[in-house]
Amino acid sequence: MSPLADQLLVLVMLINIVMLGSSRLFFSIRAVAVQGVILGILPGLIHPFSAHLAGITISIILVKGFVIPSLLNDAVHKAHIRREVEPFIGYVSTLLLGAVSTALAFVFAEKLPLASEHQALLIVPASIATLMTGFLILTTRRKAISQVIGYLVLENGIFVFGLLLTEAMPAMVEAGALLDLLVGIFVMGIVINHISREFSSIDTSRLRDLREEE
Amino acid sequence: MLTALVLVPLIGAVAAWFIPDNRLRPLVLPVVAFAHLALTAVLLADTPPPSGGGWFWLDPLGKVVLLCISMLFTVCSVYAVGYLRFRKELSNRVLCGGLLVCLSAMGMVTISQHLGILWVALETTTVSIAPLIYFNHNARSIEATWKYLLICSVGIALALLGLLFLAYSTYIAHHEATLYLGSLISYARELNPEWLHAASIFLLVGYGSKMGLAPLHTWKPDAYGEAPGLVGAILAGGLVSCAVLSILRVYQICLASGTEIVFFKQALVGMGLVSMAFAAVFMAHQSDFKRMLAYSSVEHVGIIAIGLGLGKGALFGALFHLLNNGLTKGGLFLSSGNIHRSYGKKTTDVVRGALVRIPWSAGLFLAGFIAITGSPPFSPFISEYTIISNAFIDGRYLVAGLFLFFLAVVFIGMALTVLPMVMGEPPADADIEPNGYKDQVLTVGPPLFMMLVILALGVWPPEFLTALLRDGAAMLEAAP
Numbered sequence: 001m002s003p004l005a006d007q008l009l010v011l012v013m014l015i016n017i018v019m020l021g022s023s024r025l026f027f028s029i030r031a032v033a034v035q036g037v038i039l040g041i042l043p044g045l046i047h048p049f050s051a052h053l054a055g056i057t058i059s060i061i062l063v064k065g066f067v068i069p070s071l072l073n074d075a076v077h078k079a080h081i082r083r084e085v086e087p088f089i090g091y092v093s094t095l096l097l098g099a100v101s102t103a104l105a106f107v108f109a110e111k112l113p114l115a116s117e118h119q120a121l122l123i124v125p126a127s128i129a130t131l132m133t134g135f136l137i138l139t140t141r142r143k144a145i146s147q148v149i150g151y152l153v154l155e156n157g158i159f160v161f162g163l164l165l166t167e168a169m170p171a172m173v174e175a176g177a178l179l180d181l182l183v184g185i186f187v188m189g190i191v192i193n194h195i196s197r198e199f200s201s202i203d204t205s206r207l208r209d210l211r212e213e214e
Numbered sequence: 215m216l217t218a219l220v221l222v223p224l225i226g227a228v229a230a231w232f233i234p235d236n237r238l239r240p241l242v243l244p245v246v247a248f249a250h251l252a253l254t255a256v257l258l259a260d261t262p263p264p265s266g267g268g269w270f271w272l273d274p275l276g277k278v279v280l281l282c283i284s285m286l287f288t289v290c291s292v293y294a295v296g297y298l299r300f301r302k303e304l305s306n307r308v309l310c311g312g313l314l315v316c317l318s319a320m321g322m323v324t325i326s327q328h329l330g331i332l333w334v335a336l337e338t339t340t341v342s343i344a345p346l347i348y349f350n351h352n353a354r355s356i357e358a359t360w361k362y363l364l365i366c367s368v369g370i371a372l373a374l375l376g377l378l379f380l381a382y383s384t385y386i387a388h389h390e391a392t393l394y395l396g397s398l399i400s401y402a403r404e405l406n407p408e409w410l411h412a413a414s415i416f417l418l419v420g421y422g423s424k425m426g427l428a429p430l431h432t433w434k435p436d437a438y439g440e441a442p443g444l445v446g447a448i449l450a451g452g453l454v455s456c457a458v459l460s461i462l463r464v465y466q467i468c469l470a471s472g473t474e475i476v477f478f479k480q481a482l483v484g485m486g487l488v489s490m491a492f493a494a495v496f497m498a499h500q501s502d503f504k505r506m507l508a509y510s511s512v513e514h515v516g517i518i519a520i521g522l523g524l525g526k527g528a529l530f531g532a533l534f535h536l537l538n539n540g541l542t543k544g545g546l547f548l549s550s551g552n553i554h555r556s557y558g559k560k561t562t563d564v565v566r567g568a569l570v571r572i573p574w575s576a577g578l579f580l581a582g583f584i585a586i587t588g589s590p591p592f593s594p595f596i597s598e599y600t601i602i603s604n605a606f607i608d609g610r611y612l613v614a615g616l617f618l619f620f621l622a623v624v625f626i627g628m629a630l631t632v633l634p635m636v637m638g639e640p641p642a643d644a645d646i647e648p649n650g651y652k653d654q655v656l657t658v659g660p661p662l663f664m665m666l667v668i669l670a671l672g673v674w675p676p677e678f679l680t681a682l683l684r685d686g687a688a689m690l691e692a693a694p
Contacts, residue, residue, distance in 0.1 A: 113408045115386050131375075138368065144360065151367060158375045165381050165391035169330050173393075176334030177374070184341045184367055191348070191360055198353045207357040210436040 005045040008038050009122040012160065013102055016133035019153065020098040021091055023083045025145055029072045032152050036064025039159050046163055052171050063178050068152065068185050075189040076145055079196035089140040101132035123163050130157030142203050144192045148185065155181060215253065215262050216270050219280075219321040222249050227314035231307060239310050240298045246314060247284075247291035250321070254284040258682075268396055269328040274685035276324040278533055279459045281682075282540040283320050285667070286451040287313075289660040290444050293548050296656025297444055300555055300649075308345050309445075315342040316448065323456040329377055329393040329463060333370070336424065336460055339453055340366045347441040358433075358440035365433040366424055373420025373460075376413045380467070383409035395463060402470035410467075410474050417464045418481055425457035427519055428489040431512045435496075438508035439560070443551020446504065450511045450547060451540035458518055458536055465522060465690060482523030483613060489516025490620035497627035501562045504554065506631050507546055510586055513624055514539040520617060521601040522690070524610060529687035531600030537683075538594040538668060539586075545664035546582035549575045552658070553635070555651040562631060567640030572651075574658040576636045581665050583632045585672075587625045593671035 015035045019028050040061035043053055076082075087094070105128035112124060134154025138147055162169065169177075199206050226246035233239045257272055258281065264271035272280065294313070298306050319342060322335035340363075348359040377393060383406040384398065385391040392398065398405075423430035438446045461482075468474040493513035500506040518539065521532025552575035553568050554560045568576035585592035588599075598621070605614035671679070 113386070113406060138364075147364060151364070151371070154368065155371055158371060158378065161375065161378050165378065165385055169381075169393070170328075173328070173330035173334055176331070177337070180334060180337040180341060184337070184363070187341055187344050188363060190345070191356065191363065194348070194351075194356050195360065198356055204360065207360060209354050210357055210361075210439065 002045050005042060006122050008042055008045070009126040009160070012038055012126055012156075013129050016102070016130055016153065017095065017098055019149070020094045020133060020136060023091065025076050025081065025083060025143070025149075026073065028146070028149050029069050029076070032149055032156070033065050033069040035153070035156055036068070037061050039064060039156055042160075042163055055171060056174055059175065059178055063182050064152075064156075067182060071185055071189045072145065072148065075192045078193050079145070081143065081145070081196075087141045087146075094136055094140050097136055098133055101136070102129040105129040105132065118164060123160060127157050127160035127163075130154075130160055133157070142205050144188075144195055144204050147204065148188050148192070151188075152185070215257060216265060216272065216325050219250070219253055219257065219325065220318050222246060222253065223314045223318035223321065227311045227318070230310040230314060236302065236306060237299075239306055240295045243291035243294050243310060243313065244288070246317070247288040250317065251284050251288045254280055258678075264327070269331060269394065270325045271327050272325050273327070273689065274682055275459060275462050275533075275689055277682055278537060278686050279455045280321065280324040281679075282455050282537045283317070283324070283452045286447065286540050286544045286664075287317055287320075289544055289664050290447050290548070293551075293657060293660035294444055296654055296660075297442070297551065297555075299656075300651055304349065304351070309349055309442075312342050312346045313445075313448065316346075316452070320452055320456050323459060327395045329380070329395060329398070332460060332463065333374055333377055336373075336421075336456060337367075337370050339456060340370060340424065343445065343449060343453060346445045347437050349442050349445065350440065355440040358436040362433045362437040365430075369420050369423030369430065371420070372416050373424075376416030376418075376420055379409050379413035379416060380405075382406075383413060395466070398467050399470040402467055403472055405471060407471075407473060410471060411477065414464060414468055414474055414478050415481075418461070418478070418485075421457050421460045421464070422485060425454055425461065425515050426489075426512055427485045427515055428492040428512055431489065431492065434512055435505040435508040438511065438547075439502055439505040443504075443547045443549075443554065446507065446551070447544045447547035450507070450543040454511065454515060455536055455540050458515070461519075461522070462690065469690065469692075479523045479525055482519045484523075486516040486519030486521075486523060487613065487616055487620075489513065489519065490617065490624070494620045494623040494627060497624055498630065500627070500631050502560055503550055503562065503565065503631060503635060504547075504560050506628065507543070507550060510546075510624070510628065511539075511543060513620070514543075514586070517598060517601065517617075520605075520613065521597075524601065524605055524608060524613065526608060526691065527604035528601045528608075529690050530683055531597045531604065533683045533686045534600065535594065535597035538592075538597050538671065541664055541668050541671075542582060542586045542592070542594055545578060545661040545668070546586060548657075548661040548664070549578040549582060552651070552653065552661075553579060555649065558647045558649055562635055564641060564646070565635050567638045568636045571640040572653050574653040574662070578658070578661045578665055580632065580636050582661070583628060585665065585668055587628060588621060591669065591672045592665075593668045593675070596672055596675070 015031050019031050040057050044057050105125045109124040134150050137150030226242050230242045319335045319338035326332040344363045348355050381391040386406040387404040426434040468478040489512050493509045497509045518532050521528045556572045557565045588595050
């Protein structure tokens with residue numbers, strides 16, 4: 001594990017915090033794209049070179065760094081919105097929650113029964129912190145686009161954990177998972193367009209027709 | 215052969231996408247479905263050896279699910295031809311393509327012996343069915359689609375994390391991470407117990423939300439309520455069965471580990487009972503009959519989970535119930551789709567006296583209600599009875615008592631919605647928007663066939679099926 005990889009993982013965690021504090025959607029999309037590109041570079045720094053690895057690196061950078069962000073940008077343009085307004089919990093509070101959960105992630109990772117060669121690494125705490133951030137964004141933001149971004153951050157957190165064991169996932173599964181993610185975001189983008197057309201807003205708190213009658 | 219099972223529907227999907235004519239396109243569905251059914255029959259009769267390094271193999275558990283999916287899809291595909299004639303105004307390109315991609319992915323789920331591939335296939339089913347919930351293009355259906363897509367995507371992402379934990383437990387044990395089911399089962403006793411425990415929790419939550427076990431079921435009433443009856447049938451019978459199969463794979467690993475299975479079984483029984491309780495509460499006074507069916511689906515995944523959690527003799531019942539639930543829900547959703555079409559509404563304030571207005575569909579709906587609530591002579595009775603009697607044999611009186619109580623409450627709740635729907639005088643024609651729906655062979659035949667199948671299974675279950683279910687149950691009973 002090179003010091004560069006450690007620094008990149010710190011950067012991943014910093015991006016989490018930045019995203020929690022930002023209300024501008026284009027900025028959040030760009031941040032999640034940068035996070036995706038970093039995740040693409042990381043396997044190359046941690047594991048020895050192979051054709052499998054090169055394939056993963058290129059496809060992750062392409063999908064997470066470029067294709068998905070452009071799909072999201074498209075959706076934001078079509079929906080004519082710029083920022084997240086009035087999240088369920090304010091920015092300062094979510095920032096604080098994010099910082100606390102990052103700190104807790106370090107404490108928690110200490111306690112996990114990791115293999116001895118993984119104990120000193122930043123991978124596990126970074127993964128837990130990113131997962132928590134994803135959940136925070138998913139649950140506290142109103143706009144459909146922000147929820148998709150939260151889902152992406154969650155997925156990134158899972159991916160960071162996967163750095164511990166790239167050999168468990170054969171290339172076919174990696175490719176399949178990435179393709180599913182891509183198609184999933186594509187469908188979500190289309191649904192967002194329809195939501196904005198149908199409700200003249202992509203505020204998901206307006207999605208409340210379907211519930212049990214009192 | 216196994217490749218064909220996945221490829222044939224995909225080719226069909228591409229063909230459906232490129233057929234320009236809205237009237238001819240639905241015909242692809244039955245063509246592919248009958249080919250798929252024939253392939254399934256051949257595969258069940260003469261199972262090929264594992265291929266692709268053991269990653270693809272149709273074991274008895276996979277066979278049960280494949281049989282259920284293939285029969286259900288075939289029936290739905292015939293129905294689709296009749297149904298889409300009434301929906302000429304909407305393009306059915308996405309519907310036909312999505313259904314076939316979903317069929318292909320469901321086939322993949324049944325043959326995967328590698329948990330990573332299984333996960334990818336299951337995620338594909340989620341993504342491919344989502345646009346179909348939005349078939350009616352209105353505000354309510356977009357809301358349902360969004361909830362379904364987001365909750366299931368997050369759920370299944372958690373399952374991926376669970377898989378990584380599982381792989382990590384093999385890494386600690388052997389310094390070589392794998393997700394191949396065969397190796398996981400053979401190493402199971404050496405796996406790191408803490409990581410295995412974490413993995414089983416995450417997998418249960420992830421696949422449980424896809425399966426719709428309470429309290430992770432919140433997307434279900436919305437999605438089932440707003441999707442066309444045809445898509446509801448595939449969701450309730452096909453996708454649920456695939457999610458159960460994924461849980462069964464985790465079950466196999468926990469079982470082989472010897473220790474983890476105790477927790478896993480308790481969790482299944484607990485979630486199963488909670489699901490039945492939720493269903494019982496929300497079924498009462500449910501005026502929307504499609505949402506009612508969704509809660510019935512929550513109830514029945516609960517029953518399956520309880521059967522799996524009890525183990526031993528109840529396993530046979532649980533696997534049989536998986537099949538029965540899939541097929542009965544098919545009949546119910548298809549006939550409820552007809553009723554919805556005929557009245558243009560799906561709430562009981564308008565839908566009354568259906569037996570007079572559309573006698574065939576209403577009769578089938580009534581029969582489906584009798585079957586799904588576990589009344590003889592239909593086959594769900596046998597599977598539910600097997601689970602209850604084994605609960606008593608094992609001395610699990612509390613579980614058995616609650617199970618019976620919830621069944622009774624659900625029966626009453628469902629009857630209060632269903633009986634006023636089908637009985638009595640229909641509202642005057644002036645109160646119903648004219649839509650030209652009449653019962654036809656193509657829309658009544660498929661649910662009728664489905665009800666005949668579960669009647670036959672209940673009266674005289676064929677020898678090959680009981681043998682198959684016994685083989686499946688044996689895989690879940692004791693470590694190999």
